[in-house]
Amino acid sequence: MLNAHGQDVHQCDSGWVPVYVDQEKSISLMSIGFLLERPDDAIVWRGPKKNAMIKQFVGDVAWGDLDFLIVDTPPGTSDEHITTMDALRPFNPMGAVVVTTPQAVSIGDVRRELTFCKKMGLPVVGIVENMSGFVCPHCTECTNVFSKGGGEELARHAGVPFLGCVPLDPLLTQSLEQGKDFIKEFPKSAAYSSITSIAQQILDGVTQGS
Amino acid sequence: MLNAHGQDVHQCDSGWVPVYVDQEKSISLMSIGFLLERPDDAIVWRGPKKNAMIKQFVGDVAWGDLDFLIVDTPPGTSDEHITTMDALRPFNPMGAVVVTTPQAVSIGDVRRELTFCKKMGLPVVGIVENMSGFVCPHCTECTNVFSKGGGEELARHAGVPFLGCVPLDPLLTQSLEQGKDFIKEFPKSAAYSSITSIAQQILDGVTQGS
Numbered sequence: 001m002l003n004a005h006g007q008d009v010h011q012c013d014s015g016w017v018p019v020y021v022d023q024e025k026s027i028s029l030m031s032i033g034f035l036l037e038r039p040d041d042a043i044v045w046r047g048p049k050k051n052a053m054i055k056q057f058v059g060d061v062a063w064g065d066l067d068f069l070i071v072d073t074p075p076g077t078s079d080e081h082i083t084t085m086d087a088l089r090p091f092n093p094m095g096a097v098v099v100t101t102p103q104a105v106s107i108g109d110v111r112r113e114l115t116f117c118k119k120m121g122l123p124v125v126g127i128v129e130n131m132s133g134f135v136c137p138h139c140t141e142c143t144n145v146f147s148k149g150g151g152e153e154l155a156r157h158a159g160v161p162f163l164g165c166v167p168l169d170p171l172l173t174q175s176l177e178q179g180k181d182f183i184k185e186f187p188k189s190a191a192y193s194s195i196t197s198i199a200q201q202i203l204d205g206v207t208q209g210s
Numbered sequence: 211m212l213n214a215h216g217q218d219v220h221q222c223d224s225g226w227v228p229v230y231v232d233q234e235k236s237i238s239l240m241s242i243g244f245l246l247e248r249p250d251d252a253i254v255w256r257g258p259k260k261n262a263m264i265k266q267f268v269g270d271v272a273w274g275d276l277d278f279l280i281v282d283t284p285p286g287t288s289d290e291h292i293t294t295m296d297a298l299r300p301f302n303p304m305g306a307v308v309v310t311t312p313q314a315v316s317i318g319d320v321r322r323e324l325t326f327c328k329k330m331g332l333p334v335v336g337i338v339e340n341m342s343g344f345v346c347p348h349c350t351e352c353t354n355v356f357s358k359g360g361g362e363e364l365a366r367h368a369g370v371p372f373l374g375c376v377p378l379d380p381l382l383t384q385s386l387e388q389g390k391d392f393i394k395e396f397p398k399s400a401a402y403s404s405i406t407s408i409a410q411q412i413l414d415g416v417t418q419g420s
Contacts, residue, residue, distance in 0.1 A: 046289050075284070078260065141349070170354065
């Protein structure tokens with residue numbers, strides 16, 4: 001998605017050097033994908049090895065000064081999530097941005113994710129509803145592929161902010177596929193305004209110190 | 211999806227009694243969801259506890275005579291997958307039905323899943339491409355929400371059967387949401403013919419002993 005596949009991670013005195021996606025080094029990345037010999041290699045690891053790697057990604061990477069460290073986790077409430085929380089706790093993380101689709105099965109998973117955050121003492125920055133309707137490029141009618149409004153209802157029920165909906169947008173998926181800069185290329189697309197609004201709300205929360 | 215939420219699991223002499231979704235007991239289910247006190251409870255378990263539960267689901271449930279045992283796993287190649295393989299190996303499993311979306315990120319995950327199956331000695335029954343295009347109910351034009359043909363290309367590349375594409379179909383998601391019988395209710399929908407064709411190919415594979 002960030003056009004960084006095939007890049008290598010190097011060592012420096014202060015640890016692993018992350019992969020930079022642009023000349024200005026505005027975004028630095030670390031992923032186990034950079035450590036594989038071949039992209040098809042399966043990481044057949046049980047919890048303890050994954051946990052050790054997560055701790056290394058937090059502690060042994062020469063991140064330098066960061067405005068934000070974003071950890072993209074799989075769904076669930078297991079090793080990855082417990083260990084990430086344990087490793088980041090000393091840095092007082094801002095919180096979790098919880099992403100759901102409008103489907104009942106996804107909402108159910110995310111409800112349990114919210115319970116996990118509460119148990120762990122991790123604030124919830126807000127909930128995002130992804131895959132929220134599809135605007136047909138042929139007739140411009142919007143169809144709810146899945147049911148509607150589940151994310152917003154969940155946020156109300158859980159008493160956390162609802163940050164917005166991201167529609168299924170072929171322009172967005174096409175950009176991600178080709179590693180293009182969606183924000184620069186498609187400022188008029190359906191997903192653009194929702195994504196920038198969500199990002200702005202998160203930034204506003206930071207400046208308000210919440 | 212099977213309209214079975216809120217049901218309880220009971221004990222009998224030969225183990226846990228699975229939950230039946232119909233009078234004829236044609237489908238029996240076991241899920242950790244049935245063991246939770248509240249549906250919002252998070253299972254904050256590291257690998258070893260999950261592994262013990264998976265082994266119990268295979269060995270301590272009074273499954274009776276089954277035509278098929280279907281295990282729905284999350285994506286990945288970690289504890290859940292290793293333990294499921296270890297627990298099922300004595301029963302000589304037919305193989306894995308591997309599901310991807312057409313997106314490059316999903317295809318990448320599934321390539322690693324195929325490597326995992328190979329390492330584990332698990333045959334691959336075939337690959338299914340899900341979320342494969344969206345037929346607008348307003349204008350009937352088909353749009354590829356994600357890129358196209360990734361699943362079929364992956365199958366060719368990996369030398370395993372391609373079982374078919376399932377389109378994004380609001381009638382299907384609506385049925386799953388409401389626990390309705392999609393096959394009975396929407397025999398003319400876009401997803402119906404693809405799902406039945408995929409099921410038939412899997413059954414044909416069984417009768418051919420592959």
